[in-house]
Amino acid sequence: MDNLQLLSKSGFSRAPFHVVPVDNNISWAGSTDAKNELLRIVREVRHSQLELSHLALIYGEYGSGKTHALKYIRDFLKREGRSLVAYLDKPKVEKKGSFHGIVKEVIKQIGRGPLRTAVEPIVRYIQAEVGRELPQLFAKASPEEAKDLGAFGKRAQAESKRRLQETLYPRFPEIFNVFEGLVEDNGEAWNYFSSKAAPAALKAFELNSGIEDDHDALGALAAIYTVLTKKYPEIPGTPVFDGAYLLIDEMEQFLEMKSDEFISIRTGLRDLFNSCTEHFALFLSATAENASLFHGILEEAIMVRVTANPIHMSSHDEVDDGARFLTELMTYARNGAQAPSPEHPFTPDALKEIVERTTAPRTARKLIQNANRVWQGAAQLVIDGGTIGAEDVGGIHGLT
Numbered sequence: 001m002d003n004l005q006l007l008s009k010s011g012f013s014r015a016p017f018h019v020v021p022v023d024n025n026i027s028w029a030g031s032t033d034a035k036n037e038l039l040r041i042v043r044e045v046r047h048s049q050l051e052l053s054h055l056a057l058i059y060g061e062y063g064s065g066k067t068h069a070l071k072y073i074r075d076f077l078k079r080e081g082r083s084l085v086a087y088l089d090k091p092k093v094e095k096k097g098s099f100h101g102i103v104k105e106v107i108k109q110i111g112r113g114p115l116r117t118a119v120e121p122i123v124r125y126i127q128a129e130v131g132r133e134l135p136q137l138f139a140k141a142s143p144e145e146a147k148d149l150g151a152f153g154k155r156a157q158a159e160s161k162r163r164l165q166e167t168l169y170p171r172f173p174e175i176f177n178v179f180e181g182l183v184e185d186n187g188e189a190w191n192y193f194s195s196k197a198a199p200a201a202l203k204a205f206e207l208n209s210g211i212e213d214d215h216d217a218l219g220a221l222a223a224i225y226t227v228l229t230k231k232y233p234e235i236p237g238t239p240v241f242d243g244a245y246l247l248i249d250e251m252e253q254f255l256e257m258k259s260d261e262f263i264s265i266r267t268g269l270r271d272l273f274n275s276c277t278e279h280f281a282l283f284l285s286a287t288a289e290n291a292s293l294f295h296g297i298l299e300e301a302i303m304v305r306v307t308a309n310p311i312h313m314s315s316h317d318e319v320d321d322g323a324r325f326l327t328e329l330m331t332y333a334r335n336g337a338q339a340p341s342p343e344h345p346f347t348p349d350a351l352k353e354i355v356e357r358t359t360a361p362r363t364a365r366k367l368i369q370n371a372n373r374v375w376q377g378a379a380q381l382v383i384d385g386g387t388i389g390a391e392d393v394g395g396i397h398g399l400t
Helices: 003-010 032-044 066-080 099-110 112-139 149-168 175-183 187-194 199-204 214-228 251-256 259-275 292-297 319-333 348-357 364-377 379-383 390-394
Strands: 053-060 083-088 243-248 280-287
Touching: 003 364, 003 379, 032 053, 032 066, 032 280, 053 066, 053 292, 066 083, 066 243, 066 280, 083 099, 083 214, 099 112, 099 187, 099 214, 099 259, 112 149, 112 175, 112 187, 112 214, 149 175, 175 187, 175 199, 175 214, 187 199, 214 243, 214 259, 251 259, 251 280, 251 292, 259 280, 280 292, 319 348, 319 364, 348 364, 348 390, 364 379
Parallel strands: 053 280, 083 243, 243 280
Antiparallel strands: none
């Protein structure tokens, strides 16, 4: 069988059926109700909406479409371009799990260039305000201070800058020094976030230490999320982002972690949510038959902060719903190319037959596997210019 011929005759630029969703053009894999509920949560954290923070839980059977759901949200937000969004395929992102590791990965996904661009309006505002205030401060200098205007000017600038920083984000005003370093293309500023800044750089940023533990990591990420999603009336171009979103998959991994690992991550996520009281959404997903798993892996201090009913990613019990899902997967695999029909190389009845022959629960994973088996099993028919019909599906063995 020639795979390239099969792709060409099917009208695909890539194989359409992937159990693990590819990282572009993610198709929605759950019910419309679940999709609408997740998008409601996404919208409500934004400016001009309720402007609150949300903690949402997603659960479902293995292969039910939870990863599709999180990646769908991620791609939806990235297309809009007005959100800070990070997706983690599991909570343990390094050899040893920690909240510190999660923060490093989140900042890595934000990226040096985008973070520099995002903080620039705020940095420029502080610089302009300090420059504007300086003549007034010189005018108030005492005769003794006027004897050394150079030293007085430096001291006055530092005090003015600090006062502005404390007004904008009193919890961690020094973060603006690091932001300024980013804007000035000081490599040590990015090192502070991504690896380890030199001691001299930390001193210049007025920091006692780098991001060395969970507490430091919490301070840095909470500052990024809060400052970049806050509306400062005095600063044009703010809020830079309408909301911040952290999506974490496979939370059942907590069950396999050492106690110090899951305590670090669990405590960090709790404290991050408590620190970001507006314009932040934390989505946690786990493979589970019901939401009780979350009570086992998350402490009550987190569970009481859940702001919406846990969202169940249910199976595609309706035949039309399952056929629609498979059709969307094929649409994305065409990359804009035209096809004789949306269902090509299947007939509409063939897709329905695949769904009907899929055993309950009809999870996204099972539908994808069965559609791929039929497509591959009828490859020669497609290569020869034919279309896969319902009767051809009946001749394929091994559907589950």
